[in-house]
Amino acid sequence: MRLKMIPVCEPKLGKKELENVIDCIKTNWISSKGKYITEFEEKFSRYCGAKYGIATCNGTTALHLALASLGVKTGDEVIIPSFTMIATANSVTYTGAKPVLVDSEPMTWNMDPIKVEDKITKRTKAVMVVHAYGHPADMNPILEIAEKHDLHVIEDAAEAHGAEYKGKRVGALGDAGCFSFYANKIVTTGEGGMVITNDEKIAEMARLLRDHAFEPKRFIHRYIGFNYRMTNLQAAIGVAQMELIDESVETRRRNAKLYNSLLKDTVGITLPPEAPWAKNVYWMYTVLIEDSFGIGRDELMKHLKERGIDTRSAFYPIHTQPVYAKRYMGEKYPVAEEIGRKGINLPSGNTLTKEQIEFIANAVISARK
Numbered sequence: 328m329r330l331k332m333i334p335v336c337e338p339k340l341g342k343k344e345l346e347n348v349i350d351c352i353k354t355n356w357i358s359s360k361g362k363y364i365t366e367f368e369e370k371f372s373r374y375c376g377a378k379y380g381i382a383t384c385n386g387t388t389a390l391h392l393a394l395a396s397l398g399v400k401t402g403d404e405v406i407i408p409s410f411t412m413i414a415t416a417n418s419v420t421y422t423g424a425k426p427v428l429v430d431s432e433p434m435t436w437n438m439d440p441i442k443v444e445d446k447i448t449k450r451t452k453a454v455m456v457v458h459a460y461g462h463p464a465d466m467n468p469i470l471e472i473a474e475k476h477d478l479h480v481i482e483d484a485a486e487a488h489g490a491e492y493k494g495k496r497v498g499a500l501g502d503a504g505c506f507s508f509y510a511n512k513i514v515t516t517g518e519g520g521m522v523i524t525n526d527e528k529i530a531e532m533a534r535l536l537r538d539h540a541f542e543p544k545r546f547i548h549r550y551i552g553f554n555y556r557m558t559n560l561q562a563a564i565g566v567a568q569m570e571l572i573d574e575s576v577e578t579r580r581r582n583a584k585l586y587n588s589l590l591k592d593t594v595g596i597t598l599p600p601e602a603p604w605a606k607n608v609y610w611m612y613t614v615l616i617e618d619s620f621g622i623g624r625d626e627l628m629k630h631l632k633e634r635g636i637d638t639r640s641a642f643y644p645i646h647t648q649p650v651y652a653k654r655y656m657g658e659k660y661p662v663a664e665e666i667g668r669k670g671i672n673l674p675s676g677n678t679l680t681k682e683q684i685e686f687i688a689n690a691v692i693s694a695r696k
């Protein structure tokens with residue numbers, strides 16, 4: 328008999344999502360115009376503490392749109408953490424700029440502020456911070472360095488809906504913040520993204536570039552724009568998801584607390600970080616499998632799969648990716664490498680039950696040698 332796998336991160340969708348999508352179909356508003364788009368932009372950006380929201384077709388296009396709206400172009404450099412999902416680096420590459428890498432700090436697994444200044448050159452235009460797995464990066468020192476050197480700050484908050492840095496939600500702490508609403512995210516629209524900002528000029532530019540740079544006088548274009556529009560269908564799901572965002576964040580945190588209590592005494596497991604100033608939303612509940620655990624991370628993944636538990640490895644750092652490795656030859660980012668080697672995402676979705684979490688934790692503990 329084939330086991331039904333416990334998925335790593337499945338979406339939680341309900342009646343309201345269905346009703347809103349049916350409404351789009353019944354009213355014929357299925358493309359990128361319609362009431363749900365503005366409603367979703369307003370609700371989500373307000374939730375994050377930003378004045379403007381520009382919805383896009385996914386998180387990667389949100390990142391690219393933010394960079395393009397800030398004028399990042401060929402010849403520029405953008406500082407990013409090496410420990411991140413590939414889209415962070417790719418979005419910089421799309422602009423023609425070079426991603427310049429920084430290691431993570433062990434306390435947050437995110438960009439180490441102490442290491443940023445060394446990477447600034449005459450070409451540096453921006454710093455793109457990532458809030459990995461739902462834990463905010465240490466923003467204040469990064470914002471100070473950026474101000475000192477006149478650099479833009481973009482937050483890649485794709486994984487961190489509702490996470491807080493010193494009591495403030497992430498995404499509106501720099502010049503622009505970018506989110507993903509892919510199916511495994513804390514708020515989902517199937518595929519989707521958003522740029523949020525408090526800067527009217529950035530918002531205007533992002534709106535323009537999102538839509539082929541159409542000006543009020545139709546078919547006259549002053550910029551090379553993109554088609555990065557979100558559909559009303561996607562936004563309709565997003566609007567319904569916003570009704571549950573507080574509950575979704577709390578579920579993630581409650582599940583993490585339960586995992587922590589079950590795993591904390593197991594030798595060889597390092598629990599996910601939560602700095603004293605942070606509210607981690609545990610998009611992916613991620614632990615490090617230390618050498619003292621007795622078997623390696625990959626072996627543990629296999630052990631869990633055999634018991635019907637789906638997992639993911641942590642991100643492999645950008646400088647180790649085949650597509651980028653040549654460019655960063657000889658560069659070392661030991662903290663990023665360690666998290667990439669030892670990190671495992673355990674099932675984290677909001678549909679998980681207490682019994683499933685207990686089953687998963689027991690399966691992890693039973694693998695120890």
Ligand SMILES: Cc1ncc(COP(=O)(O)O)c(C=O)c1O
Binds near residue numbers: 412485507509519520
């Ligand atoms: C840190 C980070 N940035 C960007 C993205 C890209 O988002 P999307 O898959 O919606 O394009 C992701 C996706 O998971 C991500 O984890």
